[in-house]
Amino acid sequence: MSAPLHKARPAGPGRALPDTQQGMRRRNLSRVMHTVSAEGPLSRAAVASRIGLTRAAVSTLVDELIRSGLLEELGPERPGRVGRPGSALAVSGRGPAGIGAEIGVDHLAVCAVDLRGRVRSRAVRHVANRDRSPGPVLGELTELTERVVAEVEAEGLWPAGLAVAVPGLVARDARTVVRAPNLGWLDTDLGDLLPAGLPLTVANEANFGALAELWLGEGTPRDFLHVSAEIGIGAAVVVDGRLLHGNRGFAGELGHVPVRPDGPECACGGRGCLEQYAGEEAVLRAAGLEPGEDRVGLLAGRAEQGDPDVRRALEDAGTALGIALTGAVNLLDPESVVLGGALSGLAPWLLPSLRSELARRTAGPACPVSVSPLGPEGPLLGAAHSVVRGVLDDPAAVAERA
Amino acid sequence: MSAPLHKARPAGPGRALPDTQQGMRRRNLSRVMHTVSAEGPLSRAAVASRIGLTRAAVSTLVDELIRSGLLEELGPERPGRVGRPGSALAVSGRGPAGIGAEIGVDHLAVCAVDLRGRVRSRAVRHVANRDRSPGPVLGELTELTERVVAEVEAEGLWPAGLAVAVPGLVARDARTVVRAPNLGWLDTDLGDLLPAGLPLTVANEANFGALAELWLGEGTPRDFLHVSAEIGIGAAVVVDGRLLHGNRGFAGELGHVPVRPDGPECACGGRGCLEQYAGEEAVLRAAGLEPGEDRVGLLAGRAEQGDPDVRRALEDAGTALGIALTGAVNLLDPESVVLGGALSGLAPWLLPSLRSELARRTAGPACPVSVSPLGPEGPLLGAAHSVVRGVLDDPAAVAERA
Structure with missing residues (x-):
């Protein structure tokens, strides 16, 4: 899988x-x-x-x-x-189904997708997972998963595998969360805490978001950079239709690209990292707001109303994104950059300064920047579809297990 | 090929x-x-x-x-x-040979490598190619190529293809030099100006340098970033033993990653690009020296003698490289960074500040940085070996042509 x-x-x-x-x-x-x-x-x-x-x-x-x-x-x-x-x-609309799950800082979600790509069942729970230990979180996720699996089994489908999107770095074993700072998890093997018997793949949410874009987006190119953000800022690099993982599985850490080398200190040990300018909490701070639960909703609402502090904070975040993306575009030469995840909801206020920064730093035509139509749904759908793609990629393996 | x-x-x-x-x-x-x-x-x-x-x-x-x-x-x-x-x-030590060629700002070189990887013939000419039109440069290169081909033919080998390393951006057709600022070439199709009848591949010198590292280096990992410099600074990204090309073939433009976003203007349209701090001419300027022919030799000689201005200029260049590489390492998570090409000759004075900058900006162990043992020979050897690898990758195609 x-x-x-x-x-x-x-x-x-x-x-x-x-x-x-x-x-x-x-x-x-x-x-x-x-x-x-x-x-x-x-x-x-x-x-x-x-x-x-x-x-x-x-x-x-x-x-x-x-x-x-x-x-x-x-x-x-x-x-x-x-x-x-x-x-x-x-x-078949009744054969194997891909089960996707997402562990967010503020929610848990599970869905099942059949081989035809239709979502057949879905369950979401809003819950504050920050600094909550893995056991109870994964216990709740298991409950949701079992509910979704029971629903699709009643329709004659069977689960071919479970893929879990997490807001953190995942080791190449595709089971171990090495570091998820906003959950407070370190070196956590999810394999032992999730339903046994289902082949499991754990990956960073930006990676699953990028795959959803690749598989479900209209006209998504095969070489692109997918940028997403919750509290941290992650990116996924897709080359020739495949994710770039990196040596440890940590590729795509756009949030820690230095934007202003003498800027504020960052938890990573660096200074002036992109996250210090364009992460949700940095933007809230710059706008003089308190971090709460629906951070993107709060920022989008204020920006919509024309709040000058929020608009300026988002404009500055766009500029910082433009500087970091100039470096990324120079290194990777992608066909496009796609803003996904929570960032997509703030795109109207981030994009103008982001695009102009990228354009003025680039010789020739600047790399196009678009907004994901999947938005915050991307990681969950990407997870479920990754299981479905696994079935298409090696149907013999699944048939043996059926 | x-x-x-x-x-x-x-x-x-x-x-x-x-x-x-x-x-x-x-x-x-x-x-x-x-x-x-x-x-x-x-x-x-x-x-x-x-x-x-x-x-x-x-x-x-x-x-x-x-x-x-x-x-x-x-x-x-x-x-x-x-x-x-x-x-x-x-x-076979008598079958096909790979012909590699290099167009440098200060020299032309051609070599032939047999299937066993031995260099069987080599020709170098020191010549100032800056702002010289492509016709005469490629005429001289053709002369050298013909001399090398005649030499190996006399030993019972036959040329299986010609690969040419250039200091510039090459289109995905692997023939057209889109931009080689230090030669002054724009949109130049080398295919019409080089010996007919030999399958031709043109690529950026950093790319061939990286392939040489991959194929000939001792214990080179399969995921690494190869940084090389002449006047410009180029990089090649190797992922899973393959070069990352990018959408237009322009991946690896490390020289235009912003290091200090409000720094000096760069010819690319940006500001504070790495090349403004660590390119050969920028370093010469910072050290108060005039750019001449053997720029690396001049800098290395003065640094060796302990010239404080040169040492400081190289230390600052190392710091700038460290900042740009922090971004690259965060995005790509390579197993190592290798300094090759002309940069390798200045490594003793660049490395300390480069490494400490990278270490202080990275959580956990910093990405190791090493110096290429092939040094300035890398691109030429990589070019010739790319033809040899082409024979190993599809011997049937070569046999049909033989």
């Missing part, structure tokens, strides 16, 4: 895996699933022509996927087309 | 290529070449066990590679080993 998130290092020359018939079959099963998922309903003949295999070869693969409950036959294609009608294939 | 440098985008679901017998054969030919290259001499049986195919399957592949002149049989393995002696296989 962790395939799309945690790219295995390719075996080096000496340890290269052989290219076997068995491996070829698995990859072709995946090609059939991805093709039907992206373009279905499709006849067997249409699938064969899309992926360049013979109709006979495709039929064998399709039969196997139908037996495993991953594909369905919808019956003869609707009339009006030329030639003998074939039976149209679609990905 | 361009495979290792310009990763083709993977075909999307709808356009996925089928996994055919023919493709499997090509990949297995590559696995045999890589295995023998990395671990040879090896018997057929040893190759079979390394890559997990049957001995019969490996023998068919090996025979094909011997016929194409890419592998050689060295005769029976030396005695003293257990079992029936097999004939040891090695990559």
